[in-house]
């Protein structure tokens with residue numbers, strides 16, 4: 001029997017794509033909401049635009 005490695009997955013709030021657990025998120029996995037730094041920035045930019053638009 002081989003042990004299959006099952007990594008947790010989440011859906012990115014920006015691009016809506018599933019992304020898998022990464023070792024660098026080991027300690028902050030509960031707080032991870034975006035698949036990448038790029039998406040995190042996109043989200044912030046988007047919010048900023050929405051907030052400042054009339």
Ligand SMILES: [Zn+2]
Pocket residue numbers: 012013014015016017034035036039
């Ligand atoms: Zn994303």
